Amino acid sequence: MTDRRMTPATDRVALSSLRDVMMREIYTDGEPARVSVPVADLLAQPDGARDRQLNFGADVTIIEKRGDLAFVQAVRDGYCGWIRQADLTDQRPRITHRVSAPATHIYAGPDIKQRETGFLSLNARLSVVGTEGRFAQLAEGGWVPLQSISDGFASDPVEAAESLIGTPYLWGANSRQGIDCSGLVQAALHGCGLACPGDSDLQRAAFAEVEDMRRGDLLFWPGHVAMVCGDGRMIHATAWQMRVIHEDIDSAIARIDAAGDGPFLGINRPGREEISF
Incomplete structure (x- = not known):
């Protein structure tokens, strides 16, 4: 089944690259644009809930315009959704x-x-x-x-994640004003120039499962992800405390299991695929 989050197509318009994959009324090469506000919501449907957010300067490809919204695909991670046209600009000076x-x-x-x-x-x-x-x-x-x-990337995803300690938990969010578990992981990896999908299930599917646990590895539960810090601790954005926190890994596994939000799914190691600046 096609994952709508990663499929650059609406019910009537699709990117030209999908011409031989799915039937649509219209195919387009898309229109480049850039997020021009501090943070913009990416909606599941024109009148739907927030799926994710895009930060200032994020490049997107506009696939369809409808009313005051545009259906876009984020260039950096491929995530698709509806965004306010007012939050975009066609001015794209060189990122430095x-x-x-x-x-x-x-x-x-x-x-x-x-x-x-x-x-x-x-x-x-x-x-x-x-x-x-x-x-x-x-x-x-x-x-x-x-x-x-x-003018460059950081070197340690854990340090990048730890810089956001105390940030309020906000589902589907990707900024210092509010962030969720997968948003924190993506922010940490992107800050180090490493590719990372936007949602926890996509992250688990993208990265290799491992048996040994190292600093920077990811820990997964159904609908949740955390990052290993070392010394038996992890960092995550959690609705349990409604903020980004450190937590003892063994205690977290037991707590989440006791709450019925388990089981613990395992350890995955982020890849080394790089993103452009």
Whole structure:
């Protein structure tokens, strides 16, 4: 069965690459666009629930426009869904940096006393066109602190995940304002330049199962994922505490099993497939 989350097609329009795979009224090569707001919801249906979120600077391919929404496929992980057209722009200057801090503000000018005009989360993609003092100027307008951005990827997914400790749990979310279990894992791996699907079942299917447990491995339950930190601990975004926390692995396995949310499904090791900056 085709997984709608990863299928770039609506009930009437599909990407041209699917021409010999599924029947649709219209086939299109798609239209490139970029997320222009701090965080945008990706909906399962035009009037449906949030599946995931896309952060500022995420590139997408528009497949169909319908009313004030557009059906898109995210370039980085292939996830598909409906997004507000107002949250997209056709302006796509060259990406030079990413937000490397858990979050940062956009300022009206290169001064911390200036009024903030926006909020950006870890891994937001930026086009820096200049610097002044301790600030970088964005092509889209506004300034961000140089301390909060990087022109490269991090090296340790666990450290990237741990930078989001305390972030509120929010189902289907992908930002410092709110994040869920699979969003945390994806943010950690993307922050290190590694490919990662958006949902926990897709992550489990994408990565090889292993017997031994190492730092950075992923632990899976039905509908849930955590990352191994070492020393018997894991990190995860959990509705149990409604935030990103550390937890003892053995205790977590027992607690989740006792709550009827098990069983523990096993350990998978993220691959080394790289993503573009």
